[in-house]
Amino acid sequence: MLSLSLPFIDELFLIIAIAVLGWVLTGTTAKPSQRFFSATWLELVSLLAFVALLALLWLTPIPFSLHFMLLWCLSTQLLLLGWHLVVHRYQRRVAGRHSPEQAAWLVGYASQSGTAEQLARHSTKQLQTAGKKVQMLPLNALATTPLHSFEQALFIVSTYGEGEAPDNGQHFLRHAMQQQPDLSKLKFAVLALGDRSYQHFCAFGHWLQDWLTQHRASAIQPLVPWDQGQRDNSPWQQWQQLLQKLGAGQAEQETHQSWLKVPLQSRYCINPGSQGNPCFVVKLPRQEGMHWQAGDLVEIQPEHSRCTVALWLTEHQVFGCQTVSFYQQQLPLCRALAQIELPAQGPAEHESLENWLHQQPLLPLRSYSIASIADEGQLTLLVRQVKKEHGLGLGSGWLTSYALEGQPIQLRLRTHPNFHLPDDDRPMVFICNGTGIAGIRGLLAERVKRGHTQNWLLFGERQQGVDSFFAKDLQLWQQLGFLPELDRVFSRDGSEVRYVQHQLAERMPELKLWLEQGAAIYLCGSLQGMGQAIDRLLQAELGAEQLQALQQQGRYRRDLY
Ligand SMILES: Cc1cc2nc3c(=O)[nH]c(=O)nc-3n(C[C@H](O)[C@H](O)[C@H](O)COP(=O)(O)O)c2cc1C
Incomplete structure (x- = not known):
């Protein structure tokens, strides 16, 4: 039996001291939540193992020398210490990258089609140029980065759906509702984007506030x-004043592209005889200064029909051909009247016509997905005519009926980063219905241009005979091998009503396979019905967590209206 000599006890103390030192060092530096993954546990286990081994050695003589044991112990301890230092350093680096302690300022955004995100990026740059440490984060990221660790926060958020948060704010919304943080040290301001034509104007911004x-x-x-349906830029100026007050730098570039006047080149009905409202392909020539990417949008300034303006002029006994100054232009009064909300009352007798004109709000803007790529040389839109009790819808009436060929259309291109294609050639699943195919056609044209072949389109409409939108393009791309999967579903052709969500449900095994191969899903079309049904289906089949992960990775994107 081995007897414990004095030098051995010294060595034992040394070993225990190293182990305890290692354990204390690692144990005190790791956060409780990380402790299990740190070296702490391994240190403890190795110490216990060593003590057990010594006890065993003391009880039963085995042929290992004491020096071998000592060497084994020392090297294990040093290895573990070294490994832990690496882990600890990495943890500090990662924490540094995400740590709000680094930045006193937060610019938080929630954006569906990219406007709020673009404005947030702009505001962040302004703060950074003034030397401020700023973190720009989508609201969903704040579910893990505590808000109370920032001193000042600027939020730029839009509202989506029926007064809801955009996709990259929904997780925050759900998370925040469960929390009761003390934010007494936080100073904040909210810029809320919305559209007054929706019932819940800027609802998410108000909820956040x-x-x-x-x-x-x-x-x-x-x-x-900020009503995005109006050309009024004053909310942005107000926001800029706030930024200046907070010590930010000047705004360098314009946030929006400039307004252009582009003549209507051609227009034709794509679905004559359809049970649905007529849809028109509207083409405008590409001009200098018109830059866009597949997935982008165009904003149109609608105008009244000539008939509506003529009636108003007659009713108010005003001469429509007189020249007026209107938004830095000289033009006939009738052209200016076509762009404003025509009030029941005309100008008072002694009131200046131009003053009166400038007090009238402009007609709200309308946005459309661009169905073509810039290389095609024209900007193509697919517009469904909306029929109302007293005439046609504002934007659709203007583009599909009132504007005559050759007449200038006032427009502004708008980037839509959330619907841009990924740079790589990953498989893409495009799901759409009705005019939702417009933006998807643009994306497919871009994929063809890039030579990316893994594309799957699921499209839903009413009747194959009349509602097969862009059928020739799809057929060509299929023949050329750019559309290996094409599912078109027509709800009114068979005896049973079938929608795109029913087709997707049937093809779920293939979809899962595509997702395993890294595919991204882009969904475009009506929010009610299709959008919600596809969302429910994906939640049920993939699980809420995977769907959320896909969303966060930018692999599930929606453009629904
Ligand atoms: C499908 C859809 C639903 C919308 N719902 C609302 C709404 O309920 N309330 C509102 O004020 N604006 C609503 N809007 C308007 C957006 O908030 C507005 O267009 C905003 O500029 C979008 O900003 P983003 O590009 O950052 O997402 C909606 C827009 C879309 C396309």
Whole structure:
């Protein structure tokens, strides 16, 4: 039996001291949540193993020398210490990258089609040029990065659906509702994007403002609502004043592209005889200064029909051919009247016509997905005519009926980063219905141009005979091998009503396979019905967590209206 001599006890103490030192060092540096993954546990286990081994050695003589054991122990301890240092360093680096302690300023955004994100990027740059440490994050990222660790926060958020948060704010919304943080040290301001034609104007911005104040954060100024349906830029100027007050740098570039006047080149009905409202392909020539990417949008300034303007002029006994100054242009009064909300009352007798004109709001803007790529030399839109009780819808009436061929259309191109294609050639699944195929056609044309062949299109409409939108393009791309999977579903052709979601449900095994291969899903079309049904189906089949992960990786994108 081995007897414990004095030098051995010294060595034992040394070993235990190294192990304990290692354990204390690692144990105190790791956060409790990380401790299990740190070296702490391994240190402890190795120490226990070593003590057990010594006890065993003391009880039963085995042929290993004491020096071998000592060497084994020392090297294990040093290895573990070294490994832990690497882990610890990595943890500190990662924490540094995401740590709000690094940045006193937060620019948080929630954006569906990219406007709020673009404005957030702009504001972030302005703060950074003034030397401020800023973190720009989508609201969903704040579910893991604590808000209370920032001192000042600027939020730029839009509203989507029926007064809901955009996709990259929904997780935050759900998470925030479960929390009761103390935000008493946070100062904040909200720029809320919305559209007054929706019932819940800027609802998500207001919800955020209320939630922050309920949790004792202090508002630097009242919420700034910005109606995106109007050409009015004053909310942005108001926001800029706030940024200057907070010490930010000047805005360098324009946030929006400039307005252009482009003549209507051609227009034709794509679905004559359809049970649905007529859809028109509207083409405008590409001109200098018109740059866009597949997936982008165009904003149109609608105008009244000539008939509506003539009636108003007659009713108010005003001469329509007189020249007026209107938004830095000289033009006949009738052309200016075509662009404003025509009020029941005309100008008062002694009122200046131009003053009166400038007080009238412009007609709200309308956005459309671009169905062509710039290389095609023209900007193509697919517009369904909306029929209302007293005439046609504003934007669709203007583009599909009132504007005559050759007449200038006032437009502005708008980037839509959320619907741009990924740079790589990963498989793409495009799901759409009705005019939702417009943006998807643009994306497919771009994929063809890039030579990316793994494309799957699921498209739903009513009747194959009359509603097969862009059929020739699809057929050609199929023949050339750019559309290996094409599912077209027509709800009114067979005896049973079939929609695109039914087809997708049947093809779920293939979809899962595509997803395993890294595919991204782009969904475009009606929010009610199709959009919601596809969302429910994917949640049920893939699980909420995977769907959310896909969304966060940019592999599930939606453009629904
Ligand atoms: C499908 C859809 C639903 C919308 N719902 C609302 C709404 O309920 N309330 C509102 O104020 N604006 C609503 N909007 C307007 C958007 O908030 C507005 O267009 C905004 O500029 C979009 O900003 P983003 O590009 O950052 O997403 C909606 C827009 C779309 C396309």
